[in-house]
Amino acid sequence: xxxxxxxxMLMVWCDVPEDREDEFNRxxxxxHIQEIxxxxxxxxxxxxxxxxxxxxxxxxxxxxxPAAVLGDGFTKxxxxxxxxxxxxxxxxxxxxxxxxxxxxxxxxxxxxxxxGMAPALQIGRMNVPAERDAEWNQWYNxxxxxxxxxxxxxxxxxxxxxxxxxDPMYSVVYEFENENVSNTPEWEAQRVADPKNPEMxxxxxxxxxxxxxxxxxxxx
Numbered sequence: 035x036x037x038x039x040x041x042x043m044l045m046v047w048c049d050v051p052e053d054r055e056d057e058f059n060r061x062x063x064x065x066h067i068q069e070i071x072x073x074x075x076x077x078x079x080x081x082x083x084x085x086x087x088x089x090x091x092x093x094x095x096x097x098x099x100p101a102a103v104l105g106d107g108f109t110k111x112x113x114x115x116x117x118x119x120x121x122x123x124x125x126x127x128x129x130x131x132x133x134x135x136x137x138x139x140x141x142x143x144x145x146x147x148x149x150g151m152a153p154a155l156q157i158g159r160m161n162v163p164a165e166r167d168a169e170w171n172q173w174y175n176x177x178x179x180x181x182x183x184x185x186x187x188x189x190x191x192x193x194x195x196x197x198x199x200x201d202p203m204y205s206v207v208y209e210f211e212n213e214n215v216s217n218t219p220e221w222e223a224q225r226v227a228d229p230k231n232p233e234m235x236x237x238x239x240x241x242x243x244x245x246x247x248x249x250x251x252x253x254x
Contacts, residue, residue: 037147038078042097043134043194043207045157047089048126061120062093063252070095071254073111075102080151080253085213087157087246089128094151100135100197128243132199136192138175151253152189152209156216158245161202162237173234174206181224182208187215202241213249 050058067079075098082092097103122129136142162170179191189209196203208216215221225231 035148036077037098037142038150039096039146040075040077040098040102040142041136042075042100042102043136044095044097044103044131045134045205046093046095046122046129046131048091048122048129049089050091050122050126054125057120058091058125059252061116065114065116066121067093067252067254069111069114069117070108073102073107075099075105075107078151081251082155082248083251084243084246084248088243091122091126092155092157092248094155096151100133103133104198130200132196132201132205134194134205135197137171137195137204138179138191138193146190149189149209151250152211153250154210154213154215155248155250156208156210156245157248158206158238159202159241160204160206160238160244161241162204162239166237170234170237171204173230177228177230178234179206181227182221185215185218185220185224187211187218202239210247213247216247 062081067081070076071079076095077098078096080094082094084090084092095103102108122131139146174193179193182188183191187210189211191206191208194205194207196205210216225235
């Protein structure tokens with residue numbers, strides 16, 4: 035079975051004018067997602083819309099590695115006439131498209147590689163003080179994400195480091211069975227489950243719209 039997840043991820047965020055939204059969605063769903071999926075190393079993709087945070091529109095691409103979108107297969111792909119007048123860089127606002135490399139877990143398990151695009155995502159985009167970076171990452175990987183992965187409805191958590199794009203250094207992507215998982219008492223309890231949590235959480239500077247919750251709207 036072909037892998038559906040690797041060690042890279044490309045996320046494309048934007049807002050679009052309301053009067054262009056229908057065409058934007060048709061362009062993405064009828065043409066653009068399929069075009070990107072023809073690029074070697076692009077493994078899977080889906081579109082999401084924000085129900086909390088933002089920007090509203092998110093396209094998430096699972097990559098074999100970040101190199102998938104750095105080579106000629108991506109940068110020199112043939113684009114349609116429609117793409118000359120439509121797309122997030124042309125009509126979007128609050129546009130950013132960071133390229134990520136996975137830092138937690140430290141490898142892709144067979145179970146992860148075979149898993150599809152989640153019904154919902156919660157994504158945090160953040161920076162921390164450089165002098166606390168090592169300590170903070172150790173806590174996040176060994177305590178914070180594993181505890182949230184115990185919450186009913188959480189499929190998994192992954193952490194990423196930005197390797198290209200105007201985005202903060204770190205992102206966390208929680209895959210959910212539904213969009214209500216982080217509204218539950220079980221989720222909230224994990225925020226205070228470890229004595230280190232309050233101090234480590236206080237080090238985080240979230241970007242605008244973070245943490246956001248996104249619901250899947252389209253997948254081929």
